[in-house]
Amino acid sequence: MRVKRRDYKLLKELVYTLVSMIPVGRVVSYKDLSIITGISPRIVGRILKENENPIIIPCHRVVRADGDVGGYSGSGGRGFKKKLLELEGVKFKDWKVEKSYFWDGLNKMVECA
DNA sequence: ATTTGCTCAGCTC
DNA sequence: GAGCTGAGCAAAT
Numbered sequence: 001m002r003v004k005r006r007d008y009k010l011l012k013e014l015v016y017t018l019v020s021m022i023p024v025g026r027v028v029s030y031k032d033l034s035i036i037t038g039i040s041p042r043i044v045g046r047i048l049k050e051n052e053n054p055i056i057i058p059c060h061r062v063v064r065a066d067g068d069v070g071g072y073s074g075s076g077g078r079g080f081k082k083k084l085l086e087l088e089g090v091k092f093k094d095w096k097v098e099k100s101y102f103w104d105g106l107n108k109m110v111e112c113a
Numbered sequence: 114a115t116t117t118g119c120t121c122a123g124c125t126c
Numbered sequence: 127g128a129g130c131t132g133a134g135c136a137a138a139t
C-alpha cells in the first residue's frame with residue numbers, strides 16, 4: 001500500500017506521533033513503522049532525519065529490525081544514540097538492542113484499529 | 114557471520 | 127529526464 005505524495009506531509013506527522021508515543025526504555029524498529037505507515041523502511045529513516053521538531057521526537061528510540069542501532073544524524077552520531085538509550089535503561093549486546101526491549105504496542109494498536 | 118540484491122523518495126547532474 | 131544516495135530489510139552464501 002502506497003501513500004499518495006500529497007499525503008507525505010501527513011505521513012510525517014503520523015510517524016512523529018507514533019515515535020513520540022514510544023515509552024521510555026523501549027525501542028521500535030524502522031520496519032514496524034514502515035508497516036504501520038505503509039512506506040518503505042528507508043523512507044522512515046529519511047523522515048526521521050528530516051524531522052522538524054527534534055525536541056519532541058525521540059528519534060533515538062527507533063532502531064533497526066536486527067537490533068542494530070542504525071544511524072543517527074544528530075550530534076554525537078551513533079555513539080550518542082546508544083548512550084542515550086542505555087541511559088533510559090535499554091541494554092545493549094555489543095551494538096545490538098536485546099529483543100526483549102522492542103515495543104510491540106504500535107502493532108497492537110494497529111490491530112485494534 | 115558476511116555478502117548480495119532490492120527498495121523508493123529526494124537530491125544532483 | 128536519468129542517475130546517485132541513504133538513519134533499512136531480507137535472502138543467500
